[in-house]
Amino acid sequence: MEQLIRTLIVDDELYSRDELKHLLGNFPAIQIVGEAESGQETIMKAIQLQPDVVFLDVEMPKMNGMSTAKALMELKKAPLVVFATAYPQFAVEAFRFNAVDYLLKPYDEGQLKETVNRIIKNRSTPTDAEVGKQSGKLAIETEGEIFYIEPKDILYIYRDDKWTRLITNNGEFETKIPLKELEVRLTTFGFFRIHKSFLVNLDYVTRLTPWFNGAYQLQIEGRKEMLSVSRNYVKALRTRLEI
DSSP, X not given: OOOOEEEEEEXXXXXXXXXXXXXXXXXXXXXXXXXXXXXXXXXXXXHXXXXXXXXXOSOOSSSOHHHHHHHHHTSTTOOEEEXXXXXXXXXXXXXXXXXXXXXXXSOOXXXXXXXXXHHHHHHHSOOHHXXXXXXXXXXXXXXXXXXXXXXXXXXXXXXXXXXXXEEETTEEEEXXXXXXXXXXXXXXXXXXXXXXXEEXXXXXXXXXXXXXXXXXXXXXXXXXXXXXXXXXXXXXXXXXXXO
């Protein structure tokens, strides 16, 4: 018996999720393991449920489908992605994320059958993402160059006006990727938000010092500067550090 294809359906509209779930129910190989209505929820459920494929809407509030796809590609077990949307203009961009297919609403049952067959074929051979991806690395484009950075080498990340700056063991890098997106992409690598503008790699935290009004200051291994920890994050940070 063939192994079932664990499937996560993502759309901010309940009706669209229900429609796709109903149509996919016609394919015995597909097992619906969960649903999500936002990009952030998608990443969390992808980590928890380990789906083989994600049917992903493009137009969603806050974190759209493209940003979500980027984050999914950074997971240790990256799922296949099928974009499912009412907007044809994003198709070219979608395939930059190794998308298996690009389905347009309203769904055509014949095209959906082709998509499922393509997913089955992709699961039987290594995917482009598995072959071409720098395993576990974060791609940062700076001044026309792309640097591949190991998450374990990043000490901390902070937002500076329009730029996000990464402080690493091998130097400093800047990118326009929003801090929130990097937070989602690095969830599985031990990063923690200590302030609205700062993420730190918990593996490098050496000292936590009380400051004032319930806030703390944090010391990073090998760095002289002290980072401010907002009092809103102190309790959760202490819990994480003391596990």
